[in-house]
Amino acid sequence: MENKKFLVGFLTGITAALVVIYTVLHIEKFSFLLKDSLNGSVTREHSITREEKEQIGEKLTLLEQYIDQYYLNEISEQDIANGIYKGLVSSLDDPYSTYYSQEEYQSVMESTQGTYVGIGAYVAKNAETGVITIIKPYENGPAYDAGIQPGDIISKVNGESISGMDLNAVISLIKGEEDSAVTLEVLRGDESKPIEIVVTRQAVEAETITYSMLEHSVGYIGISSFKDSTVNQFKQAIDELLKEGMTSLIFDVRDNGGGALKAVVSMLDRILPEGMIVYTMDKNGEGEEYKSTGEESLDIPMVVLVNGNSASASEVFAGALQDYELATLVGTKTFGKGIVQSVFPLEDGSAIKLTTSKYYTPKGRNIHEIGILPDVEVELDESLKAVTSVPPEEDNQLQEAIKLLINEKK
Structure with a gap:
């Protein structure tokens, strides 16, 4: 590999950024300012000695020299840079925090838009x-x-092992040009x-809302994800079902891994009376409260x-x-993810996603690594x-929900 003067300078320059991860170095003295990209305010101040900075820079330079001399394959400067950024965030040992390259962040934004x-x-x-x-x-x-099926485990994309990769990096590999092919090993x-x-890749519009009228005027709304585009679809579904004479309603969030907090808050504002929807709290005991206006509450069995x-x-x-x-909650215990991530876009088009707070239900429950128990536990038939x-x-889970609503009307 040819000598990279740029990389040497880059590795030295990034040293100051690397010192923020005190969990790796076990250092408790800091003087590094981390800016909040949303409002420009200083959110944290750390400090590190000059000697420790020099040690980090020397080791990075040494590692780069070993790569130059011994590494078998070619690797671009940008790949090495992205690897350093990703390594910085992965040292947090948090599966929900990650660094997005410019391409990965663009992919994330596309998915969010639907x-x-x-x-x-x-x-x-x-x-x-x-x-x-x-x-x-x-x-x-x-x-x-x-022929892809639910439960298939992805092991390779186009022959490349995805072991240890971030979910969004894998999604970026799977996406591509329209009508091009991608090979998945499952x-x-x-x-x-x-x-x-x-x-064969195709233009896809995420199906986040499906709805229909079931027997006995029971409405059904399936929510597959909470995206920006989901909110209006959700409200339209409720309005249409009410016009059709809906007297009770089933919401289906099975296999829904989540999405945007602001989307779910807007959707709940269409259902709940005036009051608390959810609130968050960060490590400093500060957070935000999200409340329903009560202007469009839904007063039917659900x-x-x-x-x-x-x-x-x-x-x-x-x-x-x-x-x-x-x-009434029907089904099995939920996953148990009671934390919130914030995405901070960077000037070069990349971004960093960090776990920033816990969230709490209106009654003050934090369900992280606990989950929510259903009121009526029903396992889906194994064959399904x-x-x-x-x-x-x-x-059988849906049928149990229908039965509960019919009995509630009697």
Whole structure:
């Protein structure tokens, strides 16, 4: 590899930034200012000695020299830079904090807005094992048509192992140009060998809201994610079902891994009476309160369907309705993610996502690593767990919810 004068200077320059991670160095003296990218205020002040700074710079330079002399493959300066940034954040040992390169952040923003080019599937990463799993392919989407199934574990993308990779980095690998192909290697159930599946990427609009009128004037709203585009779809679904004569309602947040806090707050504001929706608290005991105006509350019997993949914003949604005693939770215990991440865009187009606070339900519950227990526990039939689209009449959890609402009317 050719000598990189830029990289040597870069590694020396980044030294000051690296000292913020005191968990690695076990240093308690600091004088480093970290600016809040949202308002420019100083949020934290640290300090480190000149000698310690020099030691970090010397070691980075030494590592770069070893890479130059011995590393077999070519690697770009940008890849090394991104690796340093990612290593800085990964030292926090927090599966929810990450550094996004410019390309990764663009991908994240596309997904949040609801339209992107990809395979059309919900994926999730297990915080403990690091395993990335297909939660559900969009019905009739590219992944669905190619034979991807719920529960498939992704092991490689285009022949590259994704072990240890951040979820959004994997998503960036899966996305690409429209009509191009991506090869996924997946592990499935009792299959002894990995399965290779080729999927043709297409423009996909995230299906975040589905709704229908069931028997006995029971409305059904499925919420697959909480995105910016979800809020209006959600409100329209409620309005349409009310016009059709809905007298009770089922919200389905099973397999919904969460999304934007502001989205779920806006959606709950359409349902709840005036009062607390959720509040957050950071390490300094400071936070924000999110309240409902009560201008458009919904006063009909309600059920929320939940399972072990209902996480984060889904738990905000379910927890608020449970605390207000406005809905019965049916299903299995939720995932248990009671923390909030904030994304801070950087000037070069990259971004950093950090866990910044805990959130609490209206009654003051923090459910992190605990989850929310349903009021009525019902396991989904084993035969249905690998089925992408379960007919309503076969969905035993849904049928239990309908039965509860019918009995409540009597």
